[in-house]
Amino acid sequence: xxxxxxxxxxxxxxxxEENSTKRLLDFLREDMxxxxxxxxxxxxxxxxxxxxxxxxxxxxxLVTIGSVQEKEITTVEGLRGTKQFDxxxxxxxxxxxxxxGFCTPGMIMAAHALLSKIPKPTESDVREGISGNLCRCxxxxxxxxGILMAAKRxxxxx
Amino acid sequence: MDDIRKSVIKTDHKIKVDGSAKYIAxxxxxxxxxxxxLRSEKAxxxxxxxxxxxxxxxxxxxQGKDVPGLNKVKVIQNDMPIFSDTEVNYIGEPILLVVxxxxxxxxxxxxxxxxxxxxxxxxxxxREAKDAFAKYEYEKGNIKDAFKKASRVIEEKFYTGxxxxxxxxxxxxxxxxxxxxxxxxxxxxxxxxxxxxxxQALGCSEDEVxxxxxxxxxxxxxxEDYPSLIGSQVAVAAYKLKKxxxxxxxxxxxxxxxxxxxxxxxxxxxxxxxxxxxxGMDVDITLDGGAYATLxxxxxxxxxxxxxxxYNIPNIKVNGKVVKTNTPPNGAFRGFGGPQSTFAIExxxxxxxxxxxxxxLELKNKYFVKTGDNTSTGGKFSYDVKLEEMIEKAExxxxxxxxxxxxxxxxxxxxxxxGMSIFLHGCGFxxxxxxxxxxxxxxxxxxxxxxxxxxxxNTDMGQGLHTTFKKIVAKVLDKNYEDIIYKNPDTDxxxxxxxTAASRSIMVVGxxxxxxxxxxxxxxxERQEQIIEENYKHPDLIPWDIEKFNGDAYPSxxxxxxxxxxxxxxxxxSTQVTGIYSVFDIGIPIDETIMEGQIQGxxxxxxxxxxxxxxxxxxxxxxxxSITDYIIPTSKDVVNIKNVLVDNPCDLGPFGAKGAGxxxxxxxxxxxxxxxxxxxxxxxxxxxxxxxWIMEAIVNE
Numbered sequence: 001x002x003x004x005x006x007x008x009x010x011x012x013x014x015x016x017e018e019n020s021t022k023r024l025l026d027f028l029r030e031d032m033x034x035x036x037x038x039x040x041x042x043x044x045x046x047x048x049x050x051x052x053x054x055x056x057x058x059x060x061x062l063v064t065i066g067s068v069q070e071k072e073i074t075t076v077e078g079l080r081g082t083k084q085f086d087x088x089x090x091x092x093x094x095x096x097x098x099x100x101g102f103c104t105p106g107m108i109m110a111a112h113a114l115l116s117k118i119p120k121p122t123e124s125d126v127r128e129g130i131s132g133n134l135c136r137c138x139x140x141x142x143x144x145x146g147i148l149m150a151a152k153r154x155x156x157x158x
Numbered sequence: 159m160d161d162i163r164k165s166v167i168k169t170d171h172k173i174k175v176d177g178s179a180k181y182i183a184x185x186x187x188x189x190x191x192x193x194x195x196l197r198s199e200k201a202x203x204x205x206x207x208x209x210x211x212x213x214x215x216x217x218x219x220x221q222g223k224d225v226p227g228l229n230k231v232k233v234i235q236n237d238m239p240i241f242s243d244t245e246v247n248y249i250g251e252p253i254l255l256v257v258x259x260x261x262x263x264x265x266x267x268x269x270x271x272x273x274x275x276x277x278x279x280x281x282x283x284x285r286e287a288k289d290a291f292a293k294y295e296y297e298k299g300n301i302k303d304a305f306k307k308a309s310r311v312i313e314e315k316f317y318t319g320x321x322x323x324x325x326x327x328x329x330x331x332x333x334x335x336x337x338x339x340x341x342x343x344x345x346x347x348x349x350x351x352x353x354x355x356x357x358q359a360l361g362c363s364e365d366e367v368x369x370x371x372x373x374x375x376x377x378x379x380x381x382e383d384y385p386s387l388i389g390s391q392v393a394v395a396a397y398k399l400k401k402x403x404x405x406x407x408x409x410x411x412x413x414x415x416x417x418x419x420x421x422x423x424x425x426x427x428x429x430x431x432x433x434x435x436x437x438g439m440d441v442d443i444t445l446d447g448g449a450y451a452t453l454x455x456x457x458x459x460x461x462x463x464x465x466x467x468x469y470n471i472p473n474i475k476v477n478g479k480v481v482k483t484n485t486p487p488n489g490a491f492r493g494f495g496g497p498q499s500t501f502a503i504e505x506x507x508x509x510x511x512x513x514x515x516x517x518x519l520e521l522k523n524k525y526f527v528k529t530g531d532n533t534s535t536g537g538k539f540s541y542d543v544k545l546e547e548m549i550e551k552a553e554x555x556x557x558x559x560x561x562x563x564x565x566x567x568x569x570x571x572x573x574x575x576x577g578m579s580i581f582l583h584g585c586g587f588x589x590x591x592x593x594x595x596x597x598x599x600x601x602x603x604x605x606x607x608x609x610x611x612x613x614x615x616n617t618d619m620g621q622g623l624h625t626t627f628k629k630i631v632a633k634v635l636d637k638n639y640e641d642i643i644y645k646n647p648d649t650d651x652x653x654x655x656x657x658t659a660a661s662r663s664i665m666v667v668g669x670x671x672x673x674x675x676x677x678x679x680x681x682x683x684e685r686q687e688q689i690i691e692e693n694y695k696h697p698d699l700i701p702w703d704i705e706k707f708n709g710d711a712y713p714s715x716x717x718x719x720x721x722x723x724x725x726x727x728x729x730x731x732s733t734q735v736t737g738i739y740s741v742f743d744i745g746i747p748i749d750e751t752i753m754e755g756q757i758q759g760x761x762x763x764x765x766x767x768x769x770x771x772x773x774x775x776x777x778x779x780x781x782x783x784s785i786t787d788y789i790i791p792t793s794k795d796v797v798n799i800k801n802v803l804v805d806n807p808c809d810l811g812p813f814g815a816k817g818a819g820x821x822x823x824x825x826x827x828x829x830x831x832x833x834x835x836x837x838x839x840x841x842x843x844x845x846x847x848x849x850x851w852i853m854e855a856i857v858n859e
Binding site for chain 1: 165171184324373375376408409622752755762786
């Protein structure tokens with residue numbers, strides 16, 4: 001019999017009887033209908049499924065729900081409405097950081113995780129910070145400009 | 159109102175940033191079933207028998223005999239089966255679908271199915287292939303004479319590898335059946351391609367099929383024709399089971415079996431006279447088509463049309479074929495045959511320059527086509543060719559020629575190099591395709607309260623079409639672009655404005671929208687619903703003759719100059735790109751930021767093609783089939799691209815815009831190759847130029 005698992009997702013406490021080996025990505029998407037995290041590769045290479053777990057950027061396709069109990073899990077849906085999200089959203093718009101948008105929720109999470117650790121990043125910090133998130137449309141540079149712009153404008157927020 | 163080029167916020171920006179945009183895998187369909195594909199284990203075989211285990215309730219097999227219409231995917235030729243359950247021609251070819259409520263159970267059923275094959279001898283190597291899907295040849299001047307008069311002949315071979323589109327969103331479609339109508343929803347570039355394929359598969363009438371594009375996470379050509387195959391499969395499944403059927407591929411399936419850029423072998427032979435003038439060029443191109451014809455014939459056409467690049471050589475002969483091998487079918491990828499020959503012609507010109515002791519740019523300079531010149535196929539460059547101005551700009555921003563000279567003579571462990579490519583891309587469908595096959599039609603629908611909706615079949619897959627089309631219509635009507643409606647196309651509502659491919663959307667469909675908007679403006683009636691329809695009108699061109707391969711292949715051309723700068727570590731063979739500079743003539747940009755996005759993204763895709771995107775086959779199986787082993791550039795592999803646009807408005811496009819999407823990918827590989835040659839003094843005849851290749855080149859030197 002499955003034990004009850006308790007998860008904290010986007011500031012809500014969720015209990016589930018699902019198998020503890022279920023991938024966090026599947027739990028978010030199938031059980032919670034949280035579809036901001038996307039499946040791009042299923043093997044931790046592309047970052048489209050990236051979420052923040054206790055301040056760390058993590059690919060949710062590589063994590064089982066049993067391993068993240070009692071931890072704070074944040075997806076792009078949980079970031080919506082925050083001041084940090086607003087700034088990232090505007091700066092991504094102005095810099096033209098979004099094309100097909102499939103990598104974007106993951107990129108937003110990567111940007112937020114990076115700025116939370118390094119509020120005033122250099123260009124090279126940003127390149128490092130999003131190096132685990134693949135984008136096939138933009139060639140990255142406009143995303144990098146967006147994140148640098150957000151760091152500048154959101155001075156003090158992160 | 160602002161200049162059309164002034165950047166605006168993309169209309170789909172917000173929903174993509176906050177994660178609320180729904181891609182096909184994000185959408186839940188009530189009572190839907192999952193589907194998975196049983197694939198061939200053999201590269202060439204007859205299927206003697208398929209042994210299917212007893213299925214639990216609610217699980218089904220969907221196969222060839224369930225296809226009510228023709229069991230062939232309608233693309234250009236009707237050669238590819240929807241379900242190949244009698245004969246297979248490549249490893250991974252879809253045989254049937256297993257459909258049911260639980261994926262886990264479906265996978266178990268797939269593992270239990272036994273297929274008995276009678277194997278035949280497959281052909282893997284394109285050089286040994288006997289069958290060709292298409293062959294073309296054209297000649298200008300007198301090539302035999304040129305080689306007879308030649309005082310020397312420079313001959314070489316090039317190879318270009320596979321390239322996988324690697325869109326971040328994997329291929330996926332959902333079929334459904336309601337009230338006598340079969341619908342397909344999914345990630346796709348060309349809803350009407352899918353519609354025509356499904357009509358043929360179901361053998362039904364037009365009004366019994368509906369196709370709806372869902373927000374598409376990248377296409378790059380990979381979702382041009384492939385969705386016709388999987389779309390037909392789920393349509394047949396939904397029609398049989400009268401329930402929604404989801405077929406979302408896994409990355410490994412997508413990379414292993416969906417269409418890719420054709421690998422190519424290109425032979426170049428140049429005749430030089432006693433003053434080292436190039437008097438003739440003989441080109442022979444072979445593309446590896448894979449097992450079925452797909453769009454290969456048209457890809458080959460573009461490849462041949464780009465074979466002489468931006469040069470006017472007095473005598474030429476170009477011939478080529480796309481051959482059948484027992485490997486996954488290849489298809490469309492941004493550039494569509496152009497990148498292969500552009501790499502070859504640019505690199506060949508550099509090698510000829512090396513032989514006659516001048517720099518590549520000095521040699522190329524002597525042969526640039528000029529405004530009013532004939533094209534290689536007897537058409538005309540009737541619009542302004544601004545190559546000289548573009549090269550001046552490229553020199554200004556990159557300091558190319560000085561660096562080229564300096565780096566040629568440098569010694570040391572870290573060697574710097576710089577390279578340049580100069581190239582073109584024909585805008586729109588090749589030849590008379592727009593007039594004879596596509597026959598684009600657009601509509602503008604104005605409601606009683608004055609809201610204008612764009613009704614076209616073209617899709618936004620990230621390139622920004624939702625925004626640019628709205629801007630075009632809004633500008634003409636003097637409205638705010640955000641007040642114009644343009645939804646993801648649903649074939650029940652939109653006319654067939656043609657596929658989203660061939661760098662045609664802005665120039666061809668955008669022009670039709672501009673014309674429709676002008677007519678609406680002139681005939682605007684308050685408080686009345688109005689529909690304005692515009693049909694494609696073929697420009698005044700020298701008629702294209704596909705048999706003779708003669709005439710204007712394209713109505714106009716976009717142009718590019720790329721400069722790539724590298725540092726090669728001669729001990730580790732690792733290469734760092736240190737600068738990328740580009741100059742493009744795309745007419746007038748409809749939005750500067752969107753155009754910049756096309757440039758940054760396209761050039762970096764080209765950089766991947768040139769350097770790290772290595773895909774090889776062993777016994778008909780692709781060795782790299784995941785994001786882990788097929789390496790696309792990351793944020794750390796690239797530098798910011800410094801770009802300049804040269805304005806050159808063309809009256810064929812809206813507000814002077816020309817095609818731009820594909821052009822941006824075409825030139826990076828030859829510029830990168832030229833930079834590696836400049837750094838190391840070696841000769842490059844193959845892409846991708848991997849670190850392993852560089853190591854060998856250094857060791858062999």
